[in-house]
Amino acid sequence: xxxxxxxxxxxxxxxxxxxxxxxxxxxxxxxxxxxxxxxxxxxxxxxxxxxxxxxxxxxxxxxxxxxxxxxxxxxxxxxxxxxxxxxxxxxxxxxxxxxxxxxxxxxxxxxxxxxxxxxxxxxxxxxxxxxxxxxxxxxxxxxxxxxxxxxxxxxxxxxxxxxxxxxxxxxxxxxxxxxxxxxxxxxxxxxxxxxxxxxxxxxxxxxxxxxxxxxxxxxxxxxxxxxxxxxxxxxxxxxxxxxxxxxxxxxxxxxxxxxxxxxxxxxxxxxxxxxxxxxxxxxxxxxxxxxxxxxxxxxxxxxxxx
Numbered sequence: 273x274x275x276x277x278x279x280x281x282x283x284x285x286x287x288x289x290x291x292x293x294x295x296x297x298x299x300x301x302x303x304x305x306x307x308x309x310x311x312x313x314x315x316x317x318x319x320x321x322x323x324x325x326x327x328x329x330x331x332x333x334x335x336x337x338x339x340x341x342x343x344x345x346x347x348x349x350x351x352x353x354x355x356x357x358x359x360x361x362x363x364x365x366x367x368x369x370x371x372x373x374x375x376x377x378x379x380x381x382x383x384x385x386x387x388x389x390x391x392x393x394x395x396x397x398x399x400x401x402x403x404x405x406x407x408x409x410x411x412x413x414x415x416x417x418x419x420x421x422x423x424x425x426x427x428x429x430x431x432x433x434x435x436x437x438x439x440x441x442x443x444x445x446x447x448x449x450x451x452x453x454x455x456x457x458x459x460x461x462x463x464x465x466x467x468x469x470x471x472x473x474x475x476x477x478x479x480x481x482x483x484x485x486x487x488x489x490x491x492x493x494x495x496x497x498x499x500x501x502x503x504x505x506x507x508x509x510x511x512x513x514x515x516x517x518x519x520x521x522x523x524x525x526x527x528x529x530x531x532x533x534x535x536x537x538x539x540x541x542x543x544x545x546x547x548x549x550x551x552x553x554x555x556x557x558x559x560x561x562x563x564x565x566x567x568x569x570x571x572x573x574x575x576x577x578x
Contacts, residue, residue, distance in 0.1 A: 276541035278474040278514045278572075279439055281383040283467040284534065286358040286376065288324070292402070292449075293375035296354040298324070303352060308336045317349070331414045357463040360535060361553060362388070362577040363505065367462040372400065373453040376468065377402060382443035382451070383471040385537040387435045387552055388464025389414055392452040392548035398441055399449040407442050414454075416547075434464075435547045437539055439471045463553060466538055473525060475516035477540050482511040483548035488578070489507045508576035510551045512540045517567045521560060529559050551576045 284290075299305050306318035306327070316329040320339055325333050327339035327346040339346035352358040357366040357374075365388055366372065372391075386394060391414050416433030441450075450468065454461040472517035488504040516524060532555070542547035553576035561569045 274276045276477050276543055276546070277384040278477045279383070279539045279542055280472050280474075280511060280531075281379065281385055281388060281437070281439070281467060281469045281537040281539070282472060282531065282534065283360065283469040284378045286378065286466075286468075290376050291306060291358070291374065292377055293373075294354055295371065295373045296366055298352055298354040299489050300353040301370075305470055306339055307332065310337075312345075319352050324352050324358075324396075326352055328352050341574075344480070357466045360465070360467070362464065362507075362523070365464040366389075367460050370456040370459075370461045371453045372455075372461045372463065373451065374466070376450045376452075377447070379448075380443055380446045381470060382441050382450070383437065383439040383469060383537075384450070384452070385435075385437045385456075385467045385550065385552070386463055386473065387467070387550070389434050389436075389462065390432060391456045391461035392435070395451075395453045395455070395542065396438060397451040399451075400445045401447045402449045407448075407497065408440075410438060411443050412436050412438075418444070433471050433547070436544075437542065437550055438539065440549065443470070456469050464482060467552070469537075474524060475514045477518075477549075478513040480513060480514060481540050482509075482553075483540075484509045486575075505578045507553070507578040508548070508551050508574075509578075510538065510540055510549055510574045512538075512549075512572045514570045514572065515548050516560075516568050517568050518562060518564070521562065521568050524570065525560055528555065531555070533553060535577060538572070554578045 303319045311334040312329045313332050319326050323340050327350050328349050330347050331345045333345040356364040394412045396410050400407050414433045416431040444545045485506045487506045490502040493499045538551045551574045556573045556575050563569050
């Protein structure tokens with residue numbers, strides 16, 4: 273692997289005002305909006321549109337208190353379908369018929385990450401203002417199938433490219449309008465995470481970067497040798513050694529300290545084909561050593577969200 277540039281995207285929290293358009297209804301098919309004064313029994317599920325959250329009834333209730341304020345009778349079970357891609361969590365996805373299109377006005381941004389995507393293609397368009405002039409446009413193929421021969425062309429199974437990042441959006445438009453669309457030739461499309469924000473650059477990622485996982489599945493073998501497997505979730509881990517300019521030592525140290533409790537998109541190698549080095553989560557540890565007059569070494573251990 274050749275050296276690549278280490279970056280991160282510090283996500284903007286998407287608000288209702290920022291999402292100016294979406295093709296996903298709220299409530300969507302299968303979702304029911306909570307109604308004040310209606311009788312609910314255990315197991316009923318509702319959504320609160322103002323919160324973009326789903327709730328399940330855990331105790332019979334006929335009330336006028338909205339579920340997010342009445343946790344004696346209601347339990348939060350996740351985002352609505354329309355907002356799952358913005359909830360800053362892994363494992364929840366917005367799903368819709370093709371095309372799935374959202375329009376955002378998120379303020380100043382320079383990068384975009386889309387994770388856990390299902391579809392054939394993503395189109396990203398950025399305008400200098402709402403309804404303004406297009407200043408950035410890119411189409412990303414979500415087909416990750418590697419074709420190395422005629423045999424592969426005919427028989428290789430389709431491989432979904434689920435994650436990608438763009439870090440070259442022009443950052444000089446504080447009132448910019450971002451349109452993102454996922455399409456497919458057949459079936460529904462989905463997106464687990466759509467994260468946008470400012471891009472912070474570190475330096476060069478050295479050879480030897482690692483990408484691993486922590487698997488929470490349970491594998492038990494009984495006294496007769498039979499093994500039972502219960503599949504559970506997992507999280508990504510990655511480790512990077514980065515060479516930085518010593519002049520940036522203080523700036524990067526302060527910036528990383530500020531991000532210690534903020535989930536960010538860490539990009540160890542900003543090149544197609546190195547998706548395992550895109551990690552959405554927190555750094556567990558980082559260390560910085562002044563090794564040379566003009567260069568310093570930085571080590572980052574990243575733990576992804578589950």
